[in-house]
Amino acid sequence: MIAKIIEGRSFGGCVGYALKKDSEIIHVNGLRTDSAKTITQDFNFQRMLNPRLGKAVGHIILSWNTEDKNKLNNDIMLSAAKRYLSKLDIRDTQCLMVRHHDRQHDHIHIIFNRVNDHGKTISNSNQRYKSFKACKELNALYGFKQSEGKRNVNRGRLKGNDLTKYQIYDTVKAGIRHSKNWKELQNYIRYRGVEMQFKYRLGSDEVQGISFIKDEQTFRGSAIDRSLSFGQIDKALNSIDNSIELNQITGSYVSKDHSIDRNIGETLGHITSALFSNPEITPEQDDPLIKKRKKKENYGLKR
Incomplete structure (x- = not known):
């Protein structure tokens, strides 16, 4: 029942x-x-x-x-x-x-x-x-x-959101079976018309949940099936060392504001690195006008 x-x-x-x-x-x-x-x-x-x-x-x-x-x-x-x-x-x-x-x-x-x-x-x-x-x-x-769950459901009788949910379920479950990590899963389901979007804990880059998008409809993974929650998928992929790989694929799936904040942070990081990563370089070494002025002064001293 x-x-x-x-x-x-x-x-x-x-x-x-x-x-x-x-x-x-x-x-x-x-x-x-x-x-x-x-x-x-x-x-x-x-x-x-x-x-x-x-x-x-x-x-x-x-x-x-x-x-x-x-x-x-x-x-x-x-x-x-x-x-x-x-x-x-x-x-x-x-x-x-x-x-x-x-x-x-x-x-x-x-x-x-x-x-x-x-x-x-x-x-x-x-x-x-x-x-x-x-x-x-x-x-x-x-x-x-x-x-036995969704496997025995007659897909032919489904309509609307129910049909879309089952299509996502079938696609993601097949993707998990054919993937070794998150990147492979992302590519597998995207090729079949399904995107995934990660939810982050407020103020951090820690992934808290996952949603799937198909035909402009978005559903939380756990709302489709408990096995499609972020934790369950991550466990199924056995992604012990996938944290770096996961970070590489989440950038394009976060909310717009989060993406802007991340890009600004990266830009400021590059600027800061450029200013402070080589403290032995003096201003005149970088500025050609200062170099030219210094050269003229040296010529004057020789006379």
């Missing part, structure tokens, strides 16, 4: 999608189920208890591996979903769970109000980390097949 977390502003659009053809309501709490319209009205009525919360729509998709098909029924899926919500501290609020039968893998849509029954906001802090941990624990508890 895996989970996809989405937040939004419109209950109407979310409910309308969930109740499309080949759908089945398996659980409801605090909502009238006469129609999609009444469900939406009830969600919106409660959200007015906290009108300042813009993204009040909580939407989670729980999906199971096709190998779990024979283990699943409405009761098992509902039990797992309730335990999942409890582990994410989502409680005391309106909730709708809908099972879809339109794909090979079984999945349910959980729609809940982030404004709870008491008018308080349901926190989304560290939600994705909690979700990952919850899925892992529930897979072990129910004997569900543990997801």
Whole structure:
């Protein structure tokens, strides 16, 4: 079982999608189920208890591996979903769970109000980390097949940002397999239309994170997949002595202001070096006018 977390502003659009053809309501709490319209009205009525919360729509998709098909029924899926919500501290609020039968893998849509029954906001802090941990624990508890990550995702069904993320993921993972260091990785993914950009710790040249750019869209590496964080990639490349090599490739990928500061620093460094690196050289040795004047004075003395 895996989970996809989405937040939004419109209950109407979310409910309308969930109740499309080949759908089945398996659980409801605090909502009238006469129609999609009444469900939406009830969600919106409660959200007015906290009108300042813009993204009040909580939407989670729980999906199971096709190998779990024979283990699943409405009761098992509902039990797992309730335990999942409890582990994410989502409680005391309106909730709708809908099972879809339109794909090979079984999945349910959980729609809940982030404004709870008491008018308080349901926190989304560290939600994705909690979700990952919850899925892992529930897979072990129910004997569900543990997801093998992005390798089994059907790329043909992806669109928009999701498609771009998976394209970056595939490119970078292949690049890591074919590269011995950061420079080789940079060249490999650039040839395939992906750029990388490093994030620096404020006021220093210490690399703190990495983002990837494709089709003018930028995504943090860790947001694409945990294995694409700077630390994980650096570990995979086994770059024990790559600090110099890394510095050589980061210059063109830092922010514009950082690049200007670095260039100014280098220029001042060259000037300072030129002035002070040879203290034995006197001014007259460098200035031809002084040399000429000195020569004339020497001629005068000889007379």
